Amino acid sequence: MVGDDKGYRFEPATLTAAPGDGIKFVMVSGGPHNVAFDAATIPEAVKAQLQANMPNSADFSSPMMMNANEAWTVSLGNIAAGTYGIICTPHLAMGMKMELIVK
Numbered sequence: 001m002v003g004d005d006k007g008y009r010f011e012p013a014t015l016t017a018a019p020g021d022g023i024k025f026v027m028v029s030g031g032p033h034n035v036a037f038d039a040a041t042i043p044e045a046v047k048a049q050l051q052a053n054m055p056n057s058a059d060f061s062s063p064m065m066m067n068a069n070e071a072w073t074v075s076l077g078n079i080a081a082g083t084y085g086i087i088c089t090p091h092l093a094m095g096m097k098m099e100l101i102v103k
């Protein structure tokens with residue numbers, strides 16, 4: 001998660017992973033950033049499992065990460081294939097979002 005003179009962004013903006021993988025998000029610069037799944041992109045049958053897989057989180061949103069090298073990991077254990085939208089709440093208006101493709 002990066003914020004600098006080129007803008008605010010997830011790098012990469014598209015990530016493909018497999019069910020069972022863990023995805024580690026690292027705060028690089030320009031925080032605070034968080035990892036917020038777009039609930040509209042989460043199948044109903046997946047919601048409870050995804051929330052359970054998100055440590056220290058509520059409403060599908062990770063804690064804010066303030067400092068460089070802070071990190072947060074979500075497990076994709078028992079998460080169904082699909083395309084999940086993720087945003088950074090503080091920087092959504094600046095276009096900070098990504099797609100997580102689980103397949």
Ligand SMILES: [Cu+2]
Pocket residue numbers: 001003008031032033034088089090091096
């Ligand atoms: Cu951000």
